[in-house]
Amino acid sequence: MKLKDCIADFQISRYLHYMDNAATSLVPEPVIAAMNEYDRQYRANVGRGMHRLTRVATQKYQDAHDLVSNFIGGKEGTTVFTKNTTEAINMVAAGLDWQSGDRIVTTIFEHHSNLLPWLRLRQKGVELVVIRPDEAGIFDIEEFEEAITANTKLVAVSHASNVLGTVQPMREIADICKTQGAYFLVDGAQSVPHFPVDARRIGCDFLCFSGHKMLGPTGTGVLWMRDSLISPLILGGGTVEDVTTEFYSLTGGYQRFEGGTPNISGAIGLGQAVKYLENLGMDAIFRHEQELTERLLKGLPDIENITIYGPQDMKNRIGIVSFTIDRIHPHEIAYLLDERAAILVRSGDHCCIPLMKSLGLQNGTVRASFYMYNTQEEVDLLLETIEEIARIV
Ligand SMILES: Cc1ncc(COP(=O)(O)O)c(C=O)c1O
Structure with missing residues (x-):
């Protein structure tokens, strides 16, 4: 088209x-139509049971994950559906094993959603370093080289600023993170909807973005992870492999991180939004x-x-x-x-x-x-x- x-x-x-x-x-009409189709024609829960509607809904829900994974070049990682970028970032903040003395590096450009979760970790003795740009609003990569030290556990930077529109050099930052053994979280809320973003090519560990900023419904977002790098925030239905009254073992894949009944029509709408973007x-x-x-x-x-x-x-x-x-x-x-x-x-x-x-x-x-x-x-x-x-x- x-x-x-x-x-x-x-x-x-x-x-x-x-x-x-x-x-x-x-939101374009085909996305609205895909969500309505779920509610009208095959509404059922997903990943539970064997009747015909749940089988169709489960397949469409899985397809939506696959569409989103492919869209960001993240087939080999784990693509978890969240309600927005904010939830995705908070899941990482809650799910990594923080120790007193760990360092987080971020920038002054960040949206509150990529700042408050890290500020809160100061209660655990985590140090937060905030990099500032020069007068022209450009970050000097040397500032990142200096700030990202051996005790840096995470670097969290927005790919594109939601105020100034500037795009940051993700690959260079990722290389520094690799050298120092730090995780790299990319806030892709303003990049993924607007230009091709490939999580693997960037070399990040986490990529967070919002479905509702890219033609999808509100209440949809994504946390992509290179691997299952965090412990899940929410446990319950859908996340387990086995349970006794004394013990549980968790399932693998995105299901491990999506406890409870998810936003099924939203996910299907997001899958359709990705198809629409790819078509254009x-x-x-x-x-x-x-x-x-x-x-x-x-x-x-x-x-x-x-x-x-x-x-x-x-x-x-x-x-x-x-x-x-x-x-x-x-x-x-x-x-x-x-x-x-x-x-x-x-x-x-x-x-x-x-x-x-x-x-x-x-x-x-x-x-x-x-x-x-x-x-x-x-x-x-x-x-x-x-x-x-x-x-x-
Ligand atoms: C760069 C950036 N990060 C995070 C967010 C938060 O997104 P959401 O409200 O979908 O969680 C926004 C929203 O404007 C944003 O622009």
């Missing part, structure tokens, strides 16, 4: 200009978003009183653009964009308060974030409306 033909699959796009894709994406082609999606971003970045500096955060060239960046206008609160800008032109963007701290503080921003930024259904015309409308709003002050 061509990108321009997919717009018809997103009903909201017909009457609103949705540019809040970094928060959650829209991740390279084509990335190229399209790059074109939109370049157009926006070209037009924004002409607007008076505007400040853009993050790189203004197209090197190592995705389709997320943050900006402020002097003397207008970001929430007011977002409200006016909606009222005047039905443009929906995010405003505020974007769950990155430490980054906002380091940028000296009390009220955060306005953030436009694109996906495959956004158009050049929408970017032009965004630029015109921002210009109008900037003239108010």
